[in-house]
Amino acid sequence: MPVTTTIKALPLTEQMLRERLKDHVYLMYLNFSFFIKGAVVVVGGAAIYFILSTSGNDFKLQQVALWITSFSFSLVTIATWSRGSAFTNARANPWDIVLPIALGMCEGLLFAVLAPSKDAPQVWVFWYLVYGLFATCAAGLVLNRLNQAHPLNYAADLRAKVKDYRKWLFEDIEGACGTAVLGFTAFIFCQCFPFLQEPSAWPYHVAVGFFLTAVAIKLIKQSSSQYEELTELEIKKDRPENGAVAGLAIRPSERQ
Secondary structure, three states: OOOOOOOOOOOOHHHHHHHHHHHHHHHHHHHHHHHHHHHHHHHHHHHHHHHOOOOOOOHHHHHHHHHHHHHHHHHHHHHHHHHHHHHHOOOOHHHHHHHHHHHHHHHHHHHHOOOOOOOOOOOOHHHHHHHHHHHHHHHHHHHHHHHHHHHOHHHHHEEEEEHHHHHHHHHHHEEEEEEEHHHHHHHOOOHOOOOHHHHHHHHHHHHHHHHHHHHHHHHHHHHHHHHHHHOOOOOOOOOOOOOOOOOOOOOOHOOO
């Protein structure tokens, strides 16, 4: 008769729980990034295929320009998430689930709304509305992480860097809010002035796309530089001080 071997599962220990909680938020955002980018690559690839291959498309220049802008800001989210998730602490709330998903949906729509439609040829104009929502979600996501980036949620030897980190997040919020206003304003202008929805208005949309792409490139370079600053940190103490144990953060309400 075959010999049956029973393998007992190891019990969950306090140390195992601490290790899981220490990396939970980082891994959650990392998984969100993989999931969202995978879907965006498919949607973005399909959108540019239909834009370039559809015959009789009078809005090709506008759509290609805004597609490039969408691609640029897709890279921005990678750069900022890489930097932010690397330095994030173990605190999380329900907004850390809602806002990344909402941001990912808007990011996919940035590409999807540009696909040519015979029934609604001017549907691409809604790209500006979607971009405004995208930037608003990004600002909300960063604001949520900023509110949880209290110095006491970090070990003593990292608290000096927390000031820089909070400054970076605040600058991200300012940039996202500014471009969100631009997106909403451009959408309103397109609705109020119908000539902006005509094929002959392509220079206006290409100019807006060029400006936003330049902003995206600046943000990518800035985030990459900030990430390099984090990699240069020298951690001199393995164990956190002042009550922070094994990477678990202290709530602001627990300050003495």
